Amino acid sequence: MIKELLRSVLIFVFLILLQVLVLNNIQFSGYINPYMYILILFMLPFETPGWLGLVIGFILGFSIDLFSGTIGMHASATVFIAFIRPFLLRLIAPRDGYETGTFPRLYSQGYRWFFRYTIPLVFIHHFFLFYVEMFTFTNFFTTFLRVILSSIFSLGLILLSQFFLYKK
Amino acid sequence: MRNLFKILLRYHFVILFFLIEFFSLFLVIQNNHYQRASFLKSTNFLSGRVYSWFDSFSQYLSLKEANEELVRENAYLYNNLKSFYFTARVDSHKVVDNEYKQQWEFIDAQVINTSTNKQSNYLTINKGRSHGLEPEMAVIGPKGVIGVIKDVSLNFATVIPILNKNLSISAKIKRNNYYGSLVWLGNDYHYAKLNEIAYHVQFFYGDTVVTSGFSAIFPEGINIGTIYYYSKKEGRNFYDITVKLSTDFKSISNVYIIKNLMKIEQATLENKATND
Numbered sequence: 075m076i077k078e079l080l081r082s083v084l085i086f087v088f089l090i091l092l093q094v095l096v097l098n099n100i101q102f103s104g105y106i107n108p109y110m111y112i113l114i115l116f117m118l119p120f121e122t123p124g125w126l127g128l129v130i131g132f133i134l135g136f137s138i139d140l141f142s143g144t145i146g147m148h149a150s151a152t153v154f155i156a157f158i159r160p161f162l163l164r165l166i167a168p169r170d171g172y173e174t175g176t177f178p179r180l181y182s183q184g185y186r187w188f189f190r191y192t193i194p195l196v197f198i199h200h201f202f203l204f205y206v207e208m209f210t211f212t213n214f215f216t217t218f219l220r221v222i223l224s225s226i227f228s229l230g231l232i233l234l235s236q237f238f239l240y241k242k
Numbered sequence: 243m244r245n246l247f248k249i250l251l252r253y254h255f256v257i258l259f260f261l262i263e264f265f266s267l268f269l270v271i272q273n274n275h276y277q278r279a280s281f282l283k284s285t286n287f288l289s290g291r292v293y294s295w296f297d298s299f300s301q302y303l304s305l306k307e308a309n310e311e312l313v314r315e316n317a318y319l320y321n322n323l324k325s326f327y328f329t330a331r332v333d334s335h336k337v338v339d340n341e342y343k344q345q346w347e348f349i350d351a352q353v354i355n356t357s358t359n360k361q362s363n364y365l366t367i368n369k370g371r372s373h374g375l376e377p378e379m380a381v382i383g384p385k386g387v388i389g390v391i392k393d394v395s396l397n398f399a400t401v402i403p404i405l406n407k408n409l410s411i412s413a414k415i416k417r418n419n420y421y422g423s424l425v426w427l428g429n430d431y432h433y434a435k436l437n438e439i440a441y442h443v444q445f446f447y448g449d450t451v452v453t454s455g456f457s458a459i460f461p462e463g464i465n466i467g468t469i470y471y472y473s474k475k476e477g478r479n480f481y482d483i484t485v486k487l488s489t490d491f492k493s494i495s496n497v498y499i500i501k502n503l504m505k506i507e508q509a510t511l512e513n514k515a516t517n518d
Contacts, residue, residue, distance in 0.1 A: 107359050124258075125254060128255075129262075131262075132262050143364060145270065145272075146266045146272075147266075150266035153259065208361065209270075
């Protein structure tokens with residue numbers, strides 16, 4: 075248990091550093107900015123109480139904000155998906171619930187479930203974030219294109235993480 | 243009372259969500275209000291430290307290029323040094339030289355954090371109030387204009403680069419001195435737009451665009467970029483000019499801050515004129 079917690083904290087720090095030092099510098103034609111750090115929220119155990127998810131979401135978003143000078147933006151987006159997550163988990167649960175002792179990982183839940191879980195959350199997060207960043211709905215479609223392209227990129231990274239960070 | 247407590251307990255998740263969400267959005271708006279009080283951006287202690295640590299590492303990797311650039315720049319400066327010029331004039335009597343008075347002072351600094359992928363980008367540099375920096379001073383790099391200082395803390399300062407939709411710079415075409423304003427469109431960090439150049443003006447692809455020197459922030463004639471593309475639009479009086487920026491914002495590390503020693507004099511004089 076302690077070992078598992080320590081590992082989670084290390085991954086937390088690693089993903090934040092990866093985000094602010096590497097991923098924030100990635101840019102293709104001004105459209106694609108992958109945000110992989112939300113993976114931390116996705117990987118929380120099924121039994122995590124809702125309030126704890128919200129608090130972790132806020133701390134996570136706020137740490138990214140501190141580094142990128144966008145106080146509140148990432149925090150509001152991560153808190154929003156932390157709010158959505160329990161409902162989504164219930165919506166896509168297998169008929170007889172999640173097996174006890176399993177985690178929301180690719181290897182234990184399978185591709186179909188994993189995509190139904192990550193695609194909506196990544197999209198909602200990016201959508202929220204990009205529009206809060208613009209703070210306006212003018213240029214709606216340009217921003218929407220950025221949301222779509224960045225989501226695809228982030229999803230790719232999140233999928234990759236399942237083979238390297240969170241393997242069996 | 244007991245019922246209230248029950249309700250609170252029952253809906254604690256939703257209530258907590260709204261509390262945190264509104265708090266976050268409040269923070270966003272609060273910072274938006276002052277054009278995202280960029281002071282917080284990496285001027286704060288922790289992230290400032292991490293960034294300067296990471297920057298010292300990445301600087302090490304590009305030492306060679308940085309050195310070459312500095313040598314070139316030194317050579318250029320040597321060429322302009324008065325003491326290396328042969329004096330053709332013969333002075334028969336001594337004069338107190340009132341001819342040259344320094345107007346622009348240069349302070350060097352290093353960029354420790356930058357972004358190019360947002361709509362409003364900022365840079366952080368490692369010089370601040372204690373080195374004599376103030377808001378609204380010009381920042382240039384070896385290849386040309388970078389931006390204007392926004393906020394200063396004791397040891398750091400944030401810079402609004404050209405790559406920020408909130409900044410527009412008074413620029414002119416070097417060939418014929420016609421001036422307009424230079425703004426960034428928010429997409430590609432290589433290009434910006436030069437507005438307000440009327441149709442009768444003659445210029446060519448590749449013409450140099452420099453600062454106009456009208457703002458008392460930038461000296462005149464600092465390189466900004468070259469004309470990359472232009473077109474005439476129906477029913478408009480001005481050209482649509484795309485300027486290729488000479489500075490590659492992905493690779494800036496050494497910059498100079500320019501202090502206008504006569505700024506107050508100019509500003510008070512100009513204020514007098516507008517007040518009349």
